[in-house]
Amino acid sequence: MDRRTGTPRDPGLEPWKAGGWQLESEPDASGIVRDGLTVFLTNRECPWRCLMCDLWRHALPDSVPVGAIPAQIDAVFQEVGNVAALDWIKLYNAGSFFDRAAIPIADHPAIAARCAPFGRVVVECHPSLVGPRVTAFRDLLNPAARLEIGLGLETIHLETMERLNKRVTPDGFARAVGFLKDNGCDVRAFVLVQPPFMDPPTASEWTRRTVEFAFGCGVDVVALIPTRLGNGALEALAAHGEFAPPSIEALETAMVEALALARGRGRVFADRWDLGRFAKDPDRLAAANARLERMNRTQSTVAA
Ligand code: SF4
Secondary structure: OOOOOOOOOOOOOOOOOOOEEEEEEEEOOOOOEEEEEEEEOOOEOOOOOOOOOOHHHHOEOOOOOOOHHHHHHHHHHHHHOOHHHOOEEEEEOOOOOOOOOOOOHHHHHHHHHHOOOOOEEEEEEOHHHOOHHHHHHHHHOOOOOEEEEEEEEEOOOHHHHHHHOOOOOHHHHHHHHHHHHHOOOEEEEEEEEOOOOOOHHHHHHHHHHHHHHHHHHOOOEEEEEEOOOOOOHHHHHHHOOOOOOOOHHHHHHHHHHHHHHHOOOOEEEEOOOOHHHHOOOHHHHHHHHHHHHHHHHHOOOOOO
16 A cells, blocks of 8 residues: 555565566567567566556565565466577566566576577566676576666656656666666666656656757667556545646657657657557557557557
């Protein structure tokens, strides 16, 4: 339960059971669409508590025991079946993979061993935790595999960054990207579509600027995340007129604009999870979902 808003955690979270998994496809840097597996690991909640984040709802209040994370991955692999046929794996933990209270460092070798079949391993990390722990984990992986780190940039609008409580600055983000690139890692930046405290046209402008900044830092991928209600805090802001979720059209426009900025520099993916929140009309939703899926897959603009 969130003390400020009374919003509950997901029921049934268990240290030895992953929160879920899904099979996905996305193009690699050469444009070839590759199949992969995203595992949603259950672990201790992220200590940052950014204003717009509801990921803590899918996490536990306490650290999980050593051995629990590899066991979660094993159980998912059993359910999935032939994971060796997949090209990549994302291990998403609703926080930072390199937060030692979230993912025990003692488990890193066992986790890396389970990643051996994959050519790409993607984990998330707060920019301030980027450092030697990342390179130590990279060194445990199959030498043929690429390690990709997902970093939350969210926005480069300084006042909004501050109010989001992300405790990252554009300079800090750029330093983290520089470290990762210097050490042979790929980087995926998460950028918010319509963060709070901005009207839609201003938000749209700052999404463009943020995507441009991220590619300027050298990231390989930008993931556009429509800001979602759900953590209680954004509902409170919405009640005061300081936040409104983006329309599905705003996400589509952000994707088209980001694709133009990405040309020759990297890839852009629009996050299509729970898209139904952003469009009430089922036909409109289906059309937008199909368009975004096609743009994600082809990395080209698709007409509305
Ligand atoms: S650092 Fe990431 S996971 Fe942690 S609270 Fe902020 S947005 Fe959520």
